[in-house]
Amino acid sequence: MNKTESKEWLYEINSEKSLFDFNFKEIWRYKDLLVLFVKRDIVTVYKQTVLGPLWFLIQPLFTSVIFTLVFNNVANIQTGTVPSFLFNLAGITAWTYFKECLTGTSNTFTKNASIFGKVYFPRVIMPMSITVSNLLKLGIQLSIFIGFYIYFVLSGSPVNPNANLVLFPAYVFIMGTTGLGLGMILSAMTTKYRDLTVLIGFGVQLLMYISAVPFPMGEILEKKPEYFWVFKYNPLAQIIEGFRYMTLDTGMFTWWGFFYALGFSLVVFFLGLGIFNRTEKSFVDTV
Amino acid sequence: MNNIILKAENISKQYRLGLVGTGTMSHDLNRWWHRVRGKEDPYLKIGAENDRSKKAESDYVWALRDINFDVYDGDVLGIIGKNGAGKSTLLKILSRVTTPTTGSIKTKGRIASLLEVGTGFHPELTGRENIYLNGAILGMTKGEIKAKEEEIIDFSGCAMYIDTPVKRYSSGMRVRLAFAVAAHLEPDILVVDEVLAVGDAEFQKKAIGKMKDISGNDGRTVLFVSHNMAAVKSLCTRGVVLENGKVAFEGGTDESVSFYLSKKEENKLVNFPILFEGGQINSFEVLDFMGNESNLLLGESCKFNLQLRIKNPKKAKINIRYQVFDKEEKLITTLNAMHLNANKVLKSEIQNFVCSINNLRLAPGTYSLGIVILDLNLRKYFYKNNDFYDFTVESGDVFKTGKLPSKENIGVYLSDQDWNID
Numbered sequence: 001m002n003k004t005e006s007k008e009w010l011y012e013i014n015s016e017k018s019l020f021d022f023n024f025k026e027i028w029r030y031k032d033l034l035v036l037f038v039k040r041d042i043v044t045v046y047k048q049t050v051l052g053p054l055w056f057l058i059q060p061l062f063t064s065v066i067f068t069l070v071f072n073n074v075a076n077i078q079t080g081t082v083p084s085f086l087f088n089l090a091g092i093t094a095w096t097y098f099k100e101c102l103t104g105t106s107n108t109f110t111k112n113a114s115i116f117g118k119v120y121f122p123r124v125i126m127p128m129s130i131t132v133s134n135l136l137k138l139g140i141q142l143s144i145f146i147g148f149y150i151y152f153v154l155s156g157s158p159v160n161p162n163a164n165l166v167l168f169p170a171y172v173f174i175m176g177t178t179g180l181g182l183g184m185i186l187s188a189m190t191t192k193y194r195d196l197t198v199l200i201g202f203g204v205q206l207l208m209y210i211s212a213v214p215f216p217m218g219e220i221l222e223k224k225p226e227y228f229w230v231f232k233y234n235p236l237a238q239i240i241e242g243f244r245y246m247t248l249d250t251g252m253f254t255w256w257g258f259f260y261a262l263g264f265s266l267v268v269f270f271l272g273l274g275i276f277n278r279t280e281k282s283f284v285d286t287v
Numbered sequence: 288m289n290n291i292i293l294k295a296e297n298i299s300k301q302y303r304l305g306l307v308g309t310g311t312m313s314h315d316l317n318r319w320w321h322r323v324r325g326k327e328d329p330y331l332k333i334g335a336e337n338d339r340s341k342k343a344e345s346d347y348v349w350a351l352r353d354i355n356f357d358v359y360d361g362d363v364l365g366i367i368g369k370n371g372a373g374k375s376t377l378l379k380i381l382s383r384v385t386t387p388t389t390g391s392i393k394t395k396g397r398i399a400s401l402l403e404v405g406t407g408f409h410p411e412l413t414g415r416e417n418i419y420l421n422g423a424i425l426g427m428t429k430g431e432i433k434a435k436e437e438e439i440i441d442f443s444g445c446a447m448y449i450d451t452p453v454k455r456y457s458s459g460m461r462v463r464l465a466f467a468v469a470a471h472l473e474p475d476i477l478v479v480d481e482v483l484a485v486g487d488a489e490f491q492k493k494a495i496g497k498m499k500d501i502s503g504n505d506g507r508t509v510l511f512v513s514h515n516m517a518a519v520k521s522l523c524t525r526g527v528v529l530e531n532g533k534v535a536f537e538g539g540t541d542e543s544v545s546f547y548l549s550k551k552e553e554n555k556l557v558n559f560p561i562l563f564e565g566g567q568i569n570s571f572e573v574l575d576f577m578g579n580e581s582n583l584l585l586g587e588s589c590k591f592n593l594q595l596r597i598k599n600p601k602k603a604k605i606n607i608r609y610q611v612f613d614k615e616e617k618l619i620t621t622l623n624a625m626h627l628n629a630n631k632v633l634k635s636e637i638q639n640f641v642c643s644i645n646n647l648r649l650a651p652g653t654y655s656l657g658i659v660i661l662d663l664n665l666r667k668y669f670y671k672n673n674d675f676y677d678f679t680v681e682s683g684d685v686f687k688t689g690k691l692p693s694k695e696n697i698g699v700y701l702s703d704q705d706w707n708i709d
Contacts, residue, residue: 013383014391033423040420044411117405119424120383192315284385285302 003079027122037129042136060096064088071214076183079216082248086148092146093211094175094243097138097205098236101179103283104130106186106200116284123280124273127187131180149247164253165245167212171243178235188272189269206248211215211236216244216251226236290395292508293358293476297390300351300376350376351387351532358476358510363502365523365540366512367547370673372450372529372617374512378402381478381510396475396508398613399426403480405465410454414445414464416476421468433626436469441468442497449634456654470497476508476594477501498522516615548614563660563670573678575655581677583647585692585701591642595660597669600633604664608642610657611649612673617652619699650697651682 046052062096064085071077072084079087105127109116146241152159190196212220212231219226231237245253303314330334351373363442368374382400382667382693407424408417420441422432432439439447443464445456453461479498479585499522502509514520519540528536528550535556560567570596572580573675576587584588597603607630609622619647621648622642657673682691 009393010395010397011387012391012393013380025567029428030423030426032429035419036423040409040416042413047411115407115424117379118402121424121426140349213305226325230416268327281386 005205016039023122027124030121031127033121034129034132037125038133040131042244043132053140056137057144059256060089060092060141061144063092067092067214077215077219080250082250083152083157083159086145086159087158087215087216087244087248087250089102089145089148090244090247091240093138093141094171094240095211095213095236097134097172098175098210098239100134100137101131101176102183102186103200103204105156107190107197109182109191109199109279110187110194111182113284114260116280125130125278127180127184127185127276130183131176134171135176145247160249161247162245162249164190164242167242167246170258170262171239172248174235174261177269178239178261178265181270181272184272184276185268188275188283191279191283203207207236208215211240213240217241218252221252232257233260235264250260290360292360292362292396293394293398294390295354295356295390295392298351298354298377298387298392299349300373300380300385300391301347301388302350303347318454321437323667330408349532350688351380354390354529354532354534356527356534356537358508361506361508362508362525363523363525365543366510367516367519367526367543368529368535372534374529375480376532377529378478378510378512395576398476398478399472399474401425401472401480402477402478404469405461408453408461408465411452412445413452414449414456414582415440417464418468419508421465425469426471426474427472431473439467439471442470442493446686458464470501474507476510478510478512480512496524514577515547520544520571525657534625561670562594565599565603565662565669566595568660569594569596569671572674573676583649583680584683585647585649585651585680586683587647588643589647590644590647593640593658594637595640596637598631598636600638602664603634603662604630605640605644605669606630606636606663608659608661608670609642610659611671611698612655612657614653614655616655618656619649620663625663646703647680648701648703649680650699650701651680653677668677 013282034061046055049055067088068085071088072079077084099120108123108127116123149159185202190200208214210230211234215227217231217237220231238261241251242253242258242261245251328353342633354373354377356364366374367376376385378400379402380387382398382402384400384402390586405421407421407441412420413693417438419429419432423429435519440449443460443466445460445467446466448456453464458466476499498509498511501507502522502524503529509522511519511523526536526538526540527534528543529548530550535550536543538546559570564690570592572592573583573592575581575583576589578590593607593608595605597621602696607624611621616682622644624640624642655674656676658675659671660669661667661670682694684691686704
């Protein structure tokens with residue numbers, strides 16, 4: 001027998017953790033798995049429900065109606081020439097995508113502990129697939145938004161998009177990566193400290209209010225200018241406001257805000273990926 | 288031709304005992320503080336050996352300690368050991384589910400692991416969709432699965448139901464389908480954990496045959512973990528015996544199996560009392576028909592006598608379950624107080640539990656007794672040990688004819704019988 005030992009190892013399993021040790025080649029090798037997970041999520045989510053994908057529509061519609069009643073009719077917040085209902089629907093559609101990405105990915109480890117404990121694949125495939133399948137939900141919700149948009153235009157309301165609409169893909173990208181990035185950070189932390197799962201539920205609720213979803217940012221500047229910085233430096237508020245600006249031509253848009261949100265999303269995404277990678281190596285022992 | 292394909296170097300794995308809760312954060316902070324100052328993790332120095340019979344002295348335990356072994360291309364390596372010897376931990380590390388605390392595994396091939404078949408099966412998807420999903424989870428690409436789809440369906444024997452959601456499948460069909468996907472993986476190194484213990488006899492035969500194909504004809508490297516010594520003997524070319532988280536023996540299959548079996552017998556010195564949370568086992572005796580601690584006789588009566596001390600007897604409703612295992616760790620029979628409604632709230636702290644068997648029907652041989660002490664009120668295990676006590680049954684004059692049935696001819700169980708010849 002000739003037992004040789006060469007130095008060309010394919011890979012090594014050890015406990016060394018470096019924060020930025022991404023194996024993109026490996027993730028690429030598992031791209032089919034990503035596609036299949038997305039397919040699974042879409043096919044199975046509304047099996048055995050009566051209304052099926054209609055649930056995607058009911059949620060934003062009802063929320064918009066409530067917001068219109070509470071914030072615009074009762075609290076008397078002005079949305080300019082734009083119909084308040086359409087204003088709320090735009091904010092909620094954008095917010096929902098971010099929220100679904102965040103909450104969907106934030107329990108990746110705890111929810112998939114049984115699969116992750118049995119077989120190895122790049123764990124990051126799981127949150128990525130959630131972000132991608134949420135795109136479909138966003139698509140459905142956008143179609144209802146567009147439907148109402150056309151209705152309001154035909155009934156003579158002065159609504160129109162502006163040139164910023166070309167930035168639409170960029171906004172979706174920013175929302176997705178911010179949600180995914182924050183979700184990955186949270187999912188890594190919840191493996192050890194479950195307290196966070198409690199926090200996420202109502203934290204997201206609070207976050208919605210400081211992200212200017214139910215009211216325009218201008219309203220804050222006008223009524224409580226001393227708190228305006230909260231909204232100015234909240235990238236989510238910048239995204240929501242920007243989304244309404246390009247679709248309804250209302251509110252404040254600055255290129256500074258746009259690039260600030262874009263930069264934030266990239267930082268959060270790579271930070272999340274790093275923390276996620278560190279956790280995936282040994283989370284099985286703590287879950 | 289026989290190159291090292293996988294090399295395990297000084298693998299150790301430390302686990303923290305008890306609950307993760309208070310104290311977790313302080314240990315984390317302490318660890319971080321040591322790291323900041325460039326010092327070694329303070330908790331790596333401590334930690335008890337992985338030996339369940341001793342009471343824990345430290346909060347940390349080494350599930351594996353300094354494991355070294357090489358696997359050569361084409362080897363079928365059997366990894367054997369008692370429950371809790373560290374086999375599953377080693378498998379988890381090999382399949383990259385978790386990482387070793389120290390040490391490393393270097394490999395030249397792609398590893399696919401079968402710790403459980405059917406991981407990721409979704410009940411709402413059809414059989415065919417699940418083949419793709421499960422295959423992809425196990426590391427196959429869509430193209431690879433497509434090329435083998437017909438073969439997989441054929442092997443599973445589920446062709447008729449392949450477009451029906453898996454939730455309508457019988458559990459046996461589900462396992463067949465899952466194993467079929469797994470069996471058609473083509474990694475360089477396959478890690479298998481006792482998947483052979485599933486399915487009906489015909490399918491088991493098919494599965495073992497497939498395993499032999501994989502290792503024999505295709506010359507693939509396989510790491511096989513099992514309790515089934517017969518399967519280890521027939522499949523493996525080499526063996527590693529783990530004991531208390533260390534490699535106790537490494538060598539040929541037959542030598543490894545016999546080392547394991549002999550170790551099992553000499554390792555049986557139980558010291559009483561055995562402490563557990565909420566009480567202790569004061570004593571345990573296996574008594575023959577005369578009431579002596581000695582070997583039992585086939586066809587005679589015997590008693591298992593257990594004395595417990597429970598700290599809060601009024602609150603507990605204790606159930607005792609014994610399980611009898613043979614030498615190859617196959618479950619032979621169960622003695623469960625619950626089946627006879629023989630569990631009640633205790634009156635005093637110290638209580639005797641006597642389980643009597645009138646007419647012992649176990650074939651001669653050595654058995655190991657597992658014990659589970661359960662609190663039915665709290666649905667909580669007080670104590671659980673699958674390898675608690677050993678006893679030996681000798682052949683006896685069962686039918687009062689003076690003819691002792693021989694060990695070899697009985698099998699496992701000898702029934703009461705009457706013969707009428709007209």
